Amino acid sequence: MTTADIIATEDRYQIPTYKKFPLALDRGEGIWVWDTDGRRYADFYGGHCVVPIGHSAKPVVDAIAEQAARLMFYSNVVYSPVRAEAAETLARLAPEGLQHVFFCNSGTEANETALKMARTFTGKTRVVAMTAGFHGRTLGSLIATEGAYRRPYEGILPETTFVPFGDADALEAALDAHDDVAAVILEPIQSMAGLYTASNAYFERLRAACNAADCLLIFDEVQTGVGRTGTFSISESIGVRPDLITLAKSLASGIPVGAVLASDAVAAHVKLGDQGTTFGGGMVAMAALTATLRTIEADGLMARATQVFDRVAERLAGNVVEVRGGGCLIGVELDRPAAPVVQALLERGYLTGTSGDKNTMRLMPPYTVPMDVVDDFCDTLRDVLDTP
Numbered sequence: 306m307t308t309a310d311i312i313a314t315e316d317r318y319q320i321p322t323y324k325k326f327p328l329a330l331d332r333g334e335g336i337w338v339w340d341t342d343g344r345r346y347a348d349f350y351g352g353h354c355v356v357p358i359g360h361s362a363k364p365v366v367d368a369i370a371e372q373a374a375r376l377m378f379y380s381n382v383v384y385s386p387v388r389a390e391a392a393e394t395l396a397r398l399a400p401e402g403l404q405h406v407f408f409c410n411s412g413t414e415a416n417e418t419a420l421k422m423a424r425t426f427t428g429k430t431r432v433v434a435m436t437a438g439f440h441g442r443t444l445g446s447l448i449a450t451e452g453a454y455r456r457p458y459e460g461i462l463p464e465t466t467f468v469p470f471g472d473a474d475a476l477e478a479a480l481d482a483h484d485d486v487a488a489v490i491l492e493p494i495q496s497m498a499g500l501y502t503a504s505n506a507y508f509e510r511l512r513a514a515c516n517a518a519d520c521l522l523i524f525d526e527v528q529t530g531v532g533r534t535g536t537f538s539i540s541e542s543i544g545v546r547p548d549l550i551t552l553a554k555s556l557a558s559g560i561p562v563g564a565v566l567a568s569d570a571v572a573a574h575v576k577l578g579d580q581g582t583t584f585g586g587g588m589v590a591m592a593a594l595t596a597t598l599r600t601i602e603a604d605g606l607m608a609r610a611t612q613v614f615d616r617v618a619e620r621l622a623g624n625v626v627e628v629r630g631g632g633c634l635i636g637v638e639l640d641r642p643a644a645p646v647v648q649a650l651l652e653r654g655y656l657t658g659t660s661g662d663k664n665t666m667r668l669m670p671p672y673t674v675p676m677d678v679v680d681d682f683c684d685t686l687r688d689v690l691d692t693p
């Protein structure tokens with residue numbers, strides 16, 4: 306099939322819910338992906354914030370192949386050495402006090418599970434979430450997702466109180482105004498919104514307010530987690546521990562895995578049968594997770610993610626309005642709309658993304674991206690910005 310045939314065939318049969326780059330990818334290695342015409346791109350989109358150790362990384366490919374040949378799948382009605390190893394590895398890397406894990410298959414499923422746990426733990430129902438936050442597109446996660454994704458389903462979703470991210474006064478006022486709050490959920494860096502961060506002082510007030518209101522604090526770390534911002538969970542650098550953390554994207558290098566990390570108290574409250582999924586914790590997925598996490602740990606890649614951020618910030622200083630975010634979750638605010646710049650970069654062989662803020666580009670490269678590729682990218686971006 307030619308590239309045009311591939312695009313026409315997908316468009317003919319796939320329900321058109323995605324805006325796509327106009328290319329068909331064929332293979333990948335490290336930071337690089339190749340399209341079906343053999344053209345190479347440096348992937349600063351990271352397969353959608355998914356590939357921490359690069360595309361088709363050998364340790365993961367080997368682990369998947371070996372596990373697939375041994376036993377591809379069995380559900381949680383049996384124990385498995387590969388699942389035990391994955392759970393132990395994840396618990397070891399998780400922040401102190403959040404060593405209990407529930408495996409599922411995606412970010413939205415992890416968030417729904419966390420919201421369910423908060424409801425049963427507190428016996429309360431209301432969710433407080435952040436304006437412009439994103440937590441997934443299934444109905445349970447839309448409870449906490451503000452804006453256009455939620456709007457068509459308003460009537461059937463429980464009432465949610467939305468407050469601006471980073472505004473501790475508004476958060477405290479919302480918790481004072483409602484005595485039925487089960488959980489506050491937020492992305493510790495608001496990614497889709499435009500890579501907005503908040504101060505440690507904000508997170509300290511957030512934690513204190515949740516304690517005072519007897520509700521749980523959920524960090525959606527689907528994007529920030531797995532070392533992407535320099536520590537396994539961003540809670541470690543913020544210095545504030547939530548009751549629940551949700552993870553997905555980077556966990557298993559592209560094999561679908563979601564996970565909920567829970568405190569002792571929350572985990573102790575979950576009853577047999579409260580949660581469950583056929584595919585969560587499947588053997589091939591667990592093998593991919595363990596291989597991914599071990600490589601991140603052994604190669605010191607969390608620290609490297611921070612170096613990538615520093616390099617981008619240094620190389621773009623003075624050429625853009627702001628570089629914000631953390632580690633390999635980078636927002637580059639421009640003095641103009643980002644979409645045409647993303648298009649121009651694509652034409653020059655770089656995959657990058659836009660965000661909810663029209664002037665902000667998103668970069669989510671593998672933590673392994675070579676520094677000379679980062680430098681070339683920054684030079685190319687500067688050149689694109691200088692080209693009339």
Ligand SMILES: Cc1ncc(COP(=O)(O)O)c(C=O)c1O
Nearest residue numbers: 411412413439440441527528553
């Ligand atoms: C912060 C955040 N939470 C949740 C999700 C939903 O994850 P998934 O697409 O795996 O359901 C996403 C997806 O982009 C996300 O960015």
